Amino acid sequence: MIEVYIDGASKGNPGPSGAGVFIKGIQPPVELTVPLGIMSNHEAEYHALLTALKYCTExxxxxVSFRTDSQLVERAIEKQYVKNPLYAPLLDEALEMIQQFDLFFIKWIPSSQNKAADELARKAIQKK
Structure with missing residues (x-):
């Protein structure tokens, strides 16, 4: 099973943002850093999810088994619902992509277990 660790980061909220994706279970492991522009931290978390989903489908x-330290993203995927209308199109896009997998899991993990993706997200901010 492929394990996918995702994280979004913002320098300021909103501010310059980045997405980090670390994929293990394949050799060599994959590290993605994606500069995102100006957005909130929560938006960056969703974009990290979308980046990883696109990579996995491509x-x-x-x-796949996803890991995130964003309870907002994990709960939105599990409940297939968001309160904030700003995140609804991002959630809809993610849910559509998730349907392409035979098995998809997402699990919340503490930040201390998501250091690789966090470092990649922070590096993505610096790329801008």
Whole structure:
């Protein structure tokens, strides 16, 4: 099973943002850093999710287990609902992509267990 760690970061809220994705279970592990422009931290978290989903679908991974330190994103995916209308299109896009997997899991983890993705997200901010 492919394990995908995602994180979004913003320098300021809103501010310059980045997405970090760390994928293990393949050799070599994949590290993605994506500058996102000016947005809130929560938006950056969603964009990290979308970045990882796109990468996994493009590489034909069918069984994936995602890890995030964003309870907002994890709960939105599990409940298939968001209160804030700003995040609704991002959630809808994610849910559509998730349907392409044979098995998809998402789990909240503490930030201390998501250091690789966090570092990549912070590096993405510096790329701008």
């Amino acid at each position: 590489h034909n991974y069918k069984i």
